Amino acid sequence: MTIPNMGLLTIGSPLDWPETKKVALFIREQGIKQFLSLYHKLNSRMKHTLKWGDEIEYTLVRIDPSTHAAQLYLGASELLKLMNEKKSDISDEITWQPEYAEYMIEGVPRIPFGRLLDAFNTVECNMKKRRLDLVANLPEDCIALTISAFPRLGCDDFCYPVAKPTPDSGASRSLFFPDAAITQGHPRFKTLTRNIRERRGAKVAINVPIYRDTCTPQPFIENFPNQNDPTSTSAALPNHVYLDAMGFGMGCSCLQITFQACCIDEARILYDQLATICPIVMALSAATPAIRGYLLDWDCRWGIISASVDDRTEEERGIKPLCNDQFVIPKSRFASVSFYLSPMGAKFNDIPLVYNKDYYNTLIEGGVDHTLALHVAHLFIRDPISVFSESLNCPENEETVEHFETIQSTNWQSMRFKPPPLNSSIGWRVEFRPTELQLTDFENAAFVTFILLLSRTILKFNLNLLIPLSKVDENIATALKRDAVLNEKFYFKQGHLITTDGTPVDLAKSCSKFKFNRTYSTQYDLSDSNCTICRDEQYVNASSSCNSTSSFAEVNPDDSYMLMSVNEIINGTSTFPGLLPLIRHYVQETGGHLETIDLINSYLDLIQKRASGELMTTAKWMRSRIMKHPDYKMIRVYLLK
Known part of the structure; x- marks a missing residue:
């Protein structure tokens, strides 16, 4: 079993949004066909050995030797290249992958963990080895932090080498976040940034409640550096810290855990049961009290990242009547789950589910059960936002799930239900996604241990933690708040x-x-x-x-x-x-x-x-x-x- 990264990292020539829009229907239709083919091949797959692993996104920070000022180090692409070329005893145990920002790099165990309970002896040790491997390859004035969000992200000169925002051009057109801070080593990330902005029809608008300290003006209203940007002035809310780029969300780091279920039914049970736990773990792991130099009245990154990839148009957000779009969609692509998948979850599904009825019918006719068909048809209300031209040339009879994964990998929900990859021995999996990244390896290992053991406890004692899904959504909103845990x-x-x-x-x-x-x-x-x-x-x-x-x-x-x-x-x-x-x-x-x-x-x-x-x-x-x-x-x- 491999531990996946933030999305499908296909190499090739990325399409811009107008080109992507033209092939969106084709991608979705082929994706449904690919899922049906995969489902019929693998829906009965059984895996009797528990395998699991974690993903950690590291933040690279430079400490100025003379002033001791901390800046984000824009060197991840070169570092990744160096580490993949330079082999060591430690690197044989670790897989390094690019992440959204040029100051981020993702590390996962090369071989998944297995046997319980002995595997817990190796989790923290593997995390320490990842950090040591990173530090050994960084410049002497740089360190690798496990931090959810750099507090000065978006301030003047927050990165090194210093890069300036380009609000009138480029992928993000941000007032605060330069395109140079987006990963340079893979085209997916700039493509996502540009296509989300263009599909939405405007820059993303992220408003985070500001913490009211003794010198905070009442009301707090910012004056922005580019007076020729009326969008920012109208999008920014009073008494909020305004952010305007995907980088403020995907430029945050987190801790994710993926584990293999024994069968598709067990995966559906774990998906549902752990969905109710997501807000609780979010509050326990809260680690994002500041951004752009401001203290926030939130403690978690979740609301920031959700808004940072919200590509819904005004029609889809319900601001304008539907005319050019098909659906009014209540949530961003990055949000809590909207549907339970197990039989016992059915009566707790109290949120109206938006789904594509044509794809639902195709899935039902193809032999997929009602609940799973609704889940997939719900994912496929979204357009693809990162397509490579080479993927359009695959013969229709070729075994692939690339078009399915193009949609699946850009639905960033609090839990992810993961079919087995084709041509592998991997089973059905679930991914637990809301945990905030902690500062130490011990803390991160503690959260991994807690979540993994909770999943085993649920199965062992047949626990039923389900509550109406609308209440889980309310819990997510509650978990963001300052000191929610107390x-x-x-x-x-x-x-x-x-x-x-x-x-x-x-x-x-x-x-x-x-x-x-x-x-x-x-x-x-x-x-x-x-x-x-x-x-x-x-x-x-x-x-x-x-x-x-x-x-x-x-x-x-x-x-x-x-x-x-x-x-x-x-x-x-x-x-x-x-x-x-x-x-x-x-x-x-x-x-x-x-x-x-x-x-x-x-x-x-x-x-x-x-x-x-x-x-x-x-x-x-x-x-x-x-x-x-x-x-x-x-x-x-x-x-x-």
């Missing part, structure tokens, strides 16, 4: 309904001993050759999901949830067992080497303390550091050292 409430499943049979009493009792104590009553030392504990689950993607006929409680969706704090969701209450106690119970039942259990405990302790407020989120820590910085002027950071 100050906000989230809709979550009521404790007596968290298992598929609606009777979790025994499970709750088993978990209760873990609520405030991480010590296990039993630990299995697998180094003992006489140990007879059955350990098949450490190798097998074992759940009853593919063959299960068990029913789940018939509960009115509107009666299935209640408001809870992140601390209550993670650590539990008198009526809710808590996600961490459930995970600890799973770990106890699975067993493992004592050293591995201790390491897992240390990771879970971090999540526990973040949820309780004992440890600050990355966003809160960064905010406090910025506010104490001598260059912070109670409204903006003008220089960052």
Whole structure:
């Protein structure tokens, strides 16, 4: 199994938007045919071994030797070329890939992780090796950070070599973000930037609530450098930080986790169940308190990146009546999921789904079930925005999914449902996408461990965390807010309904001993050759999901949830067992080497303390550091050292 990057990185000659628009219908129709072919070949594929991995997007920063000022280093393309040519013992364990910005590079494990629980011993180690490999190949005055967003992104001279924005020409036409900061080594990224802007009919408009400090004007209204740009003046909202380019979103970094399911049905279950977790993890991992030098009243990048790739026209946004376009589309391409895929999710799908009825009918006639057909037909309401001329010349009978992936890879949802690639042994997968990137390898490994173990816990105990999808959307909006992890409430499943049979009493009792104590009553030392504990689950993607006929409680969706704090969701209450106690119970039942259990405990302790407020989120820590910085002027950071 390979760990995919931000999109389909085809090499070739990119089409501009007018050319892309002409072939959009062809791309979509061929994409549907390709999905049908893939589905019939692979829908019954079973994979009994769990494989999984993470993706980390590193930010390259130069520290000026004389002033100690920090700037983003525009050298990723050359660095990537160097690292691919220069082989080392470390690089054999890592795959490096280009990312959106010229100051970003993505690193993934070359070989996916596998066996539980022992694999958790290697995650942080692999992350450390990635960082060491990067630093070893960077210039001496540069460092590699795992940071969600550079606080001065978009300020004057924020990058090195210094590059100026070109608001009257180029791909983004931004007042703040120069095209030179877009990756130069692959044409996809500038093509996406230009085509999103041209399809929309205007620059993207991103407005982030500003944090009101003692010197923040009331109202806060900016004067922009280019007075000949009326679009920016009209698009910018009072009391908001205005951003105007794709680079402000895709130029942020994140942590993503992909794992293989045992079958398509299990993948659909995990897609649904983890969709409800996305806002909670977003709040726990919050790491984006500042951009363009301003402190924000948000703590997460999600709303920024969603608006940064919003290519919907005024008709599609409902500003004008439909005339030239087919659909009014409620969300950006980058948004929370809009549809549950598993049978138990059907009654919780309370968001009106926009989908292409012609493609839906084609999929149904081709043998795809109703729910999956709706999901794919929903993805295909979007136009392709990055097409290479060479892809149009493929013979129709050639085995490929390139046109399907052209649409799939530019639907950036909080969860991604991933069919197996053709001509590979990989199974059906899901990708968990909302986690904010943390500053240390330990923290990033902790979030990977938490999410992976939660997925296993859901399958092991047949948990049902589903709530109406509209409430998940509300939770996403809540998770963005400053200090949401401490100050906000989230809709979550009521404790007596968290298992598929609606009777979790025994499970709750088993978990209760873990609520405030991480010590296990039993630990299995697998180094003992006489140990007879059955350990098949450490190798097998074992759940009853593919063959299960068990029913789940018939509960009115509107009666299935209640408001809870992140601390209550993670650590539990008198009526809710808590996600961490459930995970600890799973770990106890699975067993493992004592050293591995201790390491897992240390990771879970971090999540526990973040949820309780004992440890600050990355966003809160960064905010406090910025506010104490001598260059912070109670409204903006003008220089960052």
